[in-house]
Amino acid sequence: MKRFQITPNDSNQRLDKFLMKAVPLLPVGMLYKYIREKRIKLNGGRCEISHKLVAGDVLELYINDEFFADRQAPFLAAPPEIAVVYEDENILLADKPPGLLVHEDDSGEADTLIHRIQHYLYNKGEFDSREENSFSPALCNRIDRNTGGIVIAAKNFATLQVMSEKIKQREVRKLYICLVCGIPSPPQATLEGWHVKDSATNTVQIFRKPQPGAKTALTRYSVLQHNDENSLLEVELLTGRTHQIRAHMASIGHPLLGDTKYGHKQVKAGGRKFQALYSYKIIFDFKTPSGHLEYLNGKSFEVEKIPFGL
Numbered sequence: 397m398k399r400f401q402i403t404p405n406d407s408n409q410r411l412d413k414f415l416m417k418a419v420p421l422l423p424v425g426m427l428y429k430y431i432r433e434k435r436i437k438l439n440g441g442r443c444e445i446s447h448k449l450v451a452g453d454v455l456e457l458y459i460n461d462e463f464f465a466d467r468q469a470p471f472l473a474a475p476p477e478i479a480v481v482y483e484d485e486n487i488l489l490a491d492k493p494p495g496l497l498v499h500e501d502d503s504g505e506a507d508t509l510i511h512r513i514q515h516y517l518y519n520k521g522e523f524d525s526r527e528e529n530s531f532s533p534a535l536c537n538r539i540d541r542n543t544g545g546i547v548i549a550a551k552n553f554a555t556l557q558v559m560s561e562k563i564k565q566r567e568v569r570k571l572y573i574c575l576v577c578g579i580p581s582p583p584q585a586t587l588e589g590w591h592v593k594d595s596a597t598n599t600v601q602i603f604r605k606p607q608p609g610a611k612t613a614l615t616r617y618s619v620l621q622h623n624d625e626n627s628l629l630e631v632e633l634l635t636g637r638t639h640q641i642r643a644h645m646a647s648i649g650h651p652l653l654g655d656t657k658y659g660h661k662q663v664k665a666g667g668r669k670f671q672a673l674y675s676y677k678i679i680f681d682f683k684t685p686s687g688h689l690e691y692l693n694g695k696s697f698e699v700e701k702i703p704f705g706l
Contacts, residue, residue: 398419470500565683570678572632
């Protein structure tokens with residue numbers, strides 16, 4: 397028999413979702429079967445898969461020990477060094493270097509941003525996977541592997557819930573710096589396009605007129621500096637689409653330097669390892685109640701150094 401005491405980091409989630417994370421070796425079909433057969437009990441009695449857990453609940457699982465193998469800590473395989481832009485008891489803003497994955501992909505690469513953050517917090521004594529039932533520090537947003545800049549991590553489940561909703565409601569502003577070919581005209585504009593993704597090739601197209609199945613893409617840019625060949629831009633995402641900045645700037649004839657996916661031969665020959673795109677600034681601009689994160693409202697944070705310029 398295995399007993400789980402529900403903590404604040406486990407609360408406010410469905411019982412079945414909690415068990416999928418707390419007992420990952422237990423097949424989902426067997427999980428539902430054991431609930432029906434009362435081999436999984438909540439506070440000593442029968443439970444339903446849709447029951448919302450609260451702190452203090454007790455779950456008892458009368459199932460085979462084979463499903464409770466010791467948890468591995470894959471984050472320990474990643475280095476614990478990260479560039480911290482800001483940190484408090486609830487959130488951590490990390491400056492991700494270009495070339496680093498934010499999460500594991502099909503390659504199984506252990507060195508990811510989230511693993512580095514978890515290892516960093518483990519070394520600080522703020523996170524131990526052996527003491528958590530279902531929660532691990534998690535990323536609230538993500539950026540492409542070859543894009544650098546600020547990524548938000550939540551240190552607890554309540555923060556992950558609030559911050560994910562704020563990002564969904566566009567109450568967290570994300571500003572980027574990029575280098576593009578040519579000089580956009582006018583020097584300031586909000587681009588509107590229709591975004592179509594091709595999952596097979598992991599590429600997107602931006603059209604200037606509505607297309608079947610397309611989503612609106614809004615991208616605001618300002619030219620900060622320029623020379624005869626290139627421009628340094630500040631760009632703000634007003635929608636959050638895949639490869640939005642790269643594809644949108646390319647669609648108006650100003651691809652990013654170093655972007656081999658959406659650029660042209662001149663861009664490819666530029667000798668850059670990654671596209672010149674950096675998520676350099678975060679602004680918390682809450683319009684709706686934000687609970688325990690209200691202290692962040694109105695604050696902005698930016699990286700100390702952008703690794704490119706004119």
